[in-house]
Amino acid sequence: MQNLYCNKLNLNIPPLKEEYDVTSVTTPHTSVELDMIHPAMREWLDSLGITVPWIEIFYRKPGQHGGVHTDSIPGDFTKINWIYGGKNSKMIWYKITNSKALDRKPNTTSVETNYIAYAMSEVSPVYAEELLGAYLLQVGVPHIVLNPREDRYCLCFVLADKTGKRLTMPESYELLKDYINGAG
Numbered sequence: 001m002q003n004l005y006c007n008k009l010n011l012n013i014p015p016l017k018e019e020y021d022v023t024s025v026t027t028p029h030t031s032v033e034l035d036m037i038h039p040a041m042r043e044w045l046d047s048l049g050i051t052v053p054w055i056e057i058f059y060r061k062p063g064q065h066g067g068v069h070t071d072s073i074p075g076d077f078t079k080i081n082w083i084y085g086g087k088n089s090k091m092i093w094y095k096i097t098n099s100k101a102l103d104r105k106p107n108t109t110s111v112e113t114n115y116i117a118y119a120m121s122e123v124s125p126v127y128a129e130e131l132l133g134a135y136l137l138q139v140g141v142p143h144i145v146l147n148p149r150e151d152r153y154c155l156c157f158v159l160a161d162k163t164g165k166r167l168t169m170p171e172s173y174e175l176l177k178d179y180i181n182g183a184g
């Protein structure tokens with residue numbers, strides 16, 4: 001059944017060319033050139049009508065986190081994330097409980113993407129899951145990743161359609177359902 005926050009993917013296609021080692025990054029937030037997409041991954045995305053406007057990697061040491069945030073404005077936007085390391089790390093999603101937080105303008109990250117940060121007092125948790133491997137994830141709902149034990153590298157493909165419009169979870173789920181655990 002479709003989960004609005006997180007759906008585990010069965011994917012055996014390498015996301016990036018072999019020459020790019022995700023676990024070699026040393027900065028917390030890294031942008032990856034689109035021509036690093038593995039040809040097999042490119043072919044698969046093309047066959048589904050999915051485009052990837054940008055790719056980024058988040059690297060966190062144990063105990064580090066970036067706080068509760070939405071990627072861009074609040075809404076329904078997805079990514080495919082591949083998580084390397086980060087044993088027992090957990091992603092938690094929240095609903096916004098303070099309506100003033102809904103009007104906040106986005107900030108810009110070091111790699112020129114947008115996000116909005118929220119205080120814990122403005123949100124309340126709605127879902128959590130320990131993530132290992134590849135997932136279709138909701139990033140338009142406030143979320144945080146807690147990483148208690150080991151270095152964690154998260155490779156993110158932002159998902160859009162052929163016109164460049166970002167895909168919602170229902171749209172992404174429909175396109176990817178043959179690759180989602182338990183979907184039918």
Ligand SMILES: [Fe+2]
Pocket residue numbers: 069070071139143
């Ligand atoms: Fe995020």
